Amino acid sequence: MPTKKIAGFEVQVNDEGFMTNPAEWNKEIAVALAKEEGIEELTDAHWKVIEFCRQSAAASGAAPTLRAITNGAGVSTKDLFALFPKGPAKKVARISGLGKPEGCV
DSSP states (O other): OOEEEETTEEEEBOTTSOBSOGGGOOHHHHHHHHHHTTOOOOOHHHHHHHHHHHHHHHHHSSOOOHHHHHHHHTOOHHHHHHHSOSSHHHHHHHHTTOOOOTTOO
């Protein structure tokens, strides 16, 4: 399995760049991945969504879908797209150290 150095940490990733071991994730990695995705600063609103996604994935074993994020994190679809433009479920999953959500292309 390929590895990648992110924020000084060596982590396992798949061919699409998603981390394969959520236990390797930390907040420094999240900040670095967000910058790779064009998000310069993670606000409290970003962290609320990231923390929800990590808790949801820990419980279910899979990254949450867009609908699950909006319902569970209490964020509107419009706000989610503003926080994580162009594919928010996929972006937040990557930044959260999770695999690609089901149904994402």
